[in-house]
Amino acid sequence: MHITFVKKIKADGSPCRKCAEVEQRLRESGQLERIDTVAIADERDPESAGMLLAAKHGIDVAPFFIVRNDDGAERIYTIYFQFAKEVLNRRLSEQDEAKELLSRDPSLDLL
Amino acid sequence: MAITRADVARLASEYAARHPREILRLALENVDNIAISFSGADDIVLIDMASRIRKGVQVFSLDTGRLHPETYKFLELVRDRYDIRFEAMFPDHAAVEKLVREKGLYSFFVDGHHECCGIRKVMPLRRKLATLDAWITGQRRDQSPGTRLAIEVIEEDKSFGTAEKPLLKFNPLAHWTSAQVWEYIRDYEVPYNELHARGYVSIGCEPCTRAVLPNQHERAGRWWWEEETKKECGLHAGNRGKP
Numbered sequence: 001m002h003i004t005f006v007k008k009i010k011a012d013g014s015p016c017r018k019c020a021e022v023e024q025r026l027r028e029s030g031q032l033e034r035i036d037t038v039a040i041a042d043e044r045d046p047e048s049a050g051m052l053l054a055a056k057h058g059i060d061v062a063p064f065f066i067v068r069n070d071d072g073a074e075r076i077y078t079i080y081f082q083f084a085k086e087v088l089n090r091r092l093s094e095q096d097e098a099k100e101l102l103s104r105d106p107s108l109d110l111l
Numbered sequence: 112m113a114i115t116r117a118d119v120a121r122l123a124s125e126y127a128a129r130h131p132r133e134i135l136r137l138a139l140e141n142v143d144n145i146a147i148s149f150s151g152a153d154d155i156v157l158i159d160m161a162s163r164i165r166k167g168v169q170v171f172s173l174d175t176g177r178l179h180p181e182t183y184k185f186l187e188l189v190r191d192r193y194d195i196r197f198e199a200m201f202p203d204h205a206a207v208e209k210l211v212r213e214k215g216l217y218s219f220f221v222d223g224h225h226e227c228c229g230i231r232k233v234m235p236l237r238r239k240l241a242t243l244d245a246w247i248t249g250q251r252r253d254q255s256p257g258t259r260l261a262i263e264v265i266e267e268d269k270s271f272g273t274a275e276k277p278l279l280k281f282n283p284l285a286h287w288t289s290a291q292v293w294e295y296i297r298d299y300e301v302p303y304n305e306l307h308a309r310g311y312v313s314i315g316c317e318p319c320t321r322a323v324l325p326n327q328h329e330r331a332g333r334w335w336w337e338e339e340t341k342k343e344c345g346l347h348a349g350n351r352g353k354p
Binding site for chain 1: 234
């Protein structure tokens with residue numbers, strides 16, 4: 001299995017807050033070492049590795065994860081708690097999952 | 112359940128331009144374990160239409176504890192007026208107490224609304240949806256050009272459903288405009304939340320909702336202080352490389 005973590009640098013050059021938050025969670029849980037490749041999606045550079053991966057997979061949010069199995073099959077995770085649960089076998093708190101759902105499902109914005 | 116995941120794309124296309132009443136009829140006649148999510152705003156039209164199709168429709172509202180007094184009065188009026196099975200979903204008290212103890216009653220003005228909404232809305236919503244096969248919402252594309260343009264009249268809910276327990280989501284008003292909703296309210300003399308008469312278009316919790324000016328988009332009436340941070344997770348298409 002090969003895991004790629006794509007994180008964003010915003011158009012103004014600052015790091016994406018959500019990406020930093022996810023990275024911190026991975027670090028605190030000791031699972032940052034499970035990430036094989038970190039790709040930067042730099043909004044100032046359409047040719048940056050992360051931007052190219054986002055375009056290739058049709059993803060328009062960051063961060064996201066690309067998980068490639070040994071048979072070559074790839075799965076994309078844009079919701080961190082699903083990635084954590086299915087790939088890292090780690091559950092977030094219900095509260096964290098709810099917060100994540102809100103930030104990733106734009107149709108919930110006017111509940 | 113007579114409608115399955117496999118039917119969703121076909122039905123979404125077939126019903127894309129149909130009257131909301133027909134979409135509601137499809138939902139209510141084909142899914143037994145289904146409920147309307149009612150926000151206490153102009154989605155009242157769903158309850159009115161559904162009540163003309165079937166008595167005893169299941170309706171739930173998310174009582175965050177921070178709604179306007181006018182909204183509570185309206186929820187009660189609706190509960191009395193229509194032959195529905197109404198249920199109020201409340202947040203987990205321990206989670207609310209912890210949030211308030213650590214961050215106070217207005218943390219959303221500092222940290223953004225996701226944490227508070229997560230506890231007061233999404234967790235109870237998730238708890239309710241876990242008991243259903245399908246839900247019906249009043250979501251419309253014209254409510255938020257930024258976030259709701261893609262909604263279909265019938266969808267598989269991938270946020271709350273799972274592979275083992277799929278969840279269908281019906282949005283009968285997806286293709287209607289606010290003007291059409293209000294035309295229905297007037298034509299059928301449907302009761303409405305009195306906040307609408309005071310310039311409120313979208314109605315949520317009291318601290319996070321405000322009236323908007325004429326011609327101002329309803330999105331401007333919710334979480335107006337954090338528009339920029341909401342966009343933070345997007346990879347902006349204009350900057351993105353081509354495959």
